Amino acid sequence: MGTVAQFIILFVSLLFISCSSSTRSEYEMKLLYEGWLVEHHKNYNDLVEKDKRYEIFKDNLKYIDEHNGGNHTYQLGLNIFADLTVDEYQNNDLSFNPLSEMNMTYKESNRHMLNKGEELKLPNSVDWREKGAVTHVKNQGKCNSSWAFSTVATIESLNKIVTGELISLSEQELIDCYRKGCGRDDPVKAFQFIIQNDGIDTAEDYPYKAVYSKCDLSKKKKKVVSINGYVLGPFNNENAMKEVVANQPVIGGVDSKSRAFQLYHSGVFTGSCGIDINHAITIIGYGEVDGKDFWLIKNSWGTSWGQKGYMRIARNINKCGIAKYLSYPTKRYFHLAENQWQSI
Numbered sequence: 542m543g544t545v546a547q548f549i550i551l552f553v554s555l556l557f558i559s560c561s562s563s564t565r566s567e568y569e570m571k572l573l574y575e576g577w578l579v580e581h582h583k584n585y586n587d588l589v590e591k592d593k594r595y596e597i598f599k600d601n602l603k604y605i606d607e608h609n610g611g612n613h614t615y616q617l618g619l620n621i622f623a624d625l626t627v628d629e630y631q632n633n634d635l636s637f638n639p640l641s642e643m644n645m646t647y648k649e650s651n652r653h654m655l656n657k658g659e660e661l662k663l664p665n666s667v668d669w670r671e672k673g674a675v676t677h678v679k680n681q682g683k684c685n686s687s688w689a690f691s692t693v694a695t696i697e698s699l700n701k702i703v704t705g706e707l708i709s710l711s712e713q714e715l716i717d718c719y720r721k722g723c724g725r726d727d728p729v730k731a732f733q734f735i736i737q738n739d740g741i742d743t744a745e746d747y748p749y750k751a752v753y754s755k756c757d758l759s760k761k762k763k764k765v766v767s768i769n770g771y772v773l774g775p776f777n778n779e780n781a782m783k784e785v786v787a788n789q790p791v792i793g794g795v796d797s798k799s800r801a802f803q804l805y806h807s808g809v810f811t812g813s814c815g816i817d818i819n820h821a822i823t824i825i826g827y828g829e830v831d832g833k834d835f836w837l838i839k840n841s842w843g844t845s846w847g848q849k850g851y852m853r854i855a856r857n858i859n860k861c862g863i864a865k866y867l868s869y870p871t872k873r874y875f876h877l878a879e880n881q882w883q884s885i
């Protein structure tokens with residue numbers, strides 16, 4: 542990015558902060574919009590479309606200013622979705638279809654075993670990034686593929702925890718070879734595919750394109766990371782969730798269909814949202830700030846959304862349905878001290 546663009550972004554950011562609680566002039570809003578377009582590499586040749594987007598942008602800006610002027614645990618911002626109506630944003634990503642969660646006929650062996658009253662000493666806070674077990678924030682684009690991103694993210698983390706190596710893995714392989722197209726799906730089926738396929742390739746070998754392309758499992762593509770199982774649950778039990786997240790990052794689901802979720806910028810999200818989960822995310826930690834318990838979430842909407850791509854969302858109140866779904870991969874490894882194979 543050129544220095545002029547950087548300057549514009551800096552200037553516009555300052556403008557955004559300094560004026561955020563007062564009423565803005567048309568001139569200011571226009572400047573913010575132009576800066577936002579530069580920052581998000583948006584170019585409109587169609588001026589009618591550009592003006593239409595500007596009207597939506599202004600409406601979102603008003604909503605953001607009103608919210609940020611109040612006393613809340615979270616802030617909104619002009620992120621990647623700032624020129625979309627809430628309906629457009631919703632259509633952009635309804636990518637989670639956890640059939641197996643609703644289906645109580647899944648195998649007993651894949652069910653999370655609840656800890657039977659054992660008093661566990663869990664840390665008060667966990668952030669798997671601090672352990673170097675989380676890859677960079679990725680961007681699913683317009684492929685309805687959050688299921689693939691959270692599946693891959695949990696395997697990346699588990700692999701780091703077990704082997705010490707953090708390797709970015711391939712969502713595209715799941716799109717091309719398992720689902721054979723963009724669209725919503727179930728992470729459990731992706732786990733099953735990876736197990737049958739003896740593993741998954743690296744992102745470097747099989748990079749993300751956000752569109753379907755023909756499956757390529759040629760010899761030069763190496764399956765570098767394997768898992769040998771997965772677990773579903775615990776469901777609707779945020780205490781048990783905490784135990785699991787203390788062990789490894791997990792797949793969770795949220796209802797992301799709300800304007801507050803769309804424009805989330807930072808803080809502990811307590812905004813309105815339903816509980817019909819439609820978006821898969823990765824839960825990479827938990828904690829408490831200013832008396833507010835939260836889950837730490839890695840999203841797949843790039844770094845412009847949320848806190849550089851992450852979100853803290855209220856914990857212990859089933860916020861946005863986050864307690865409704867949980868699944869995670871397992872891996873066998875040889876435990877030298879115990880001289881036997883163990884699973885994590």
Ligand SMILES: *[C@@H]1O[C@H](CO)[C@@H](O)[C@H](O)[C@H]1NC(C)=O
Binds near residue numbers: 612613
């Ligand atoms: C903001 O809200 C918190 C929690 O409800 C409250 O403790 C605090 O006093 C409020 N601050 C202001 C400035 O109103």
Ligand SMILES: *[C@@H]1O[C@H](CO)[C@@H](O)[C@H](O)[C@H]1NC(C)=O
Binds near residue numbers: 640641643644646
């Ligand atoms: C539930 O599981 C059964 C048996 O595996 C399967 O036939 C059925 O299609 C599943 N239903 C859903 C909604 O996934």
Ligand SMILES: *[C@@H]1O[C@H](CO)[C@@H](O)[C@H](O)[C@H]1NC(C)=O
Binds near residue numbers: 634635685725
């Ligand atoms: C994503 O899902 C939305 C809502 O179902 C749909 O309108 C859109 O066409 C889908 N896009 C892709 C690339 O699958």
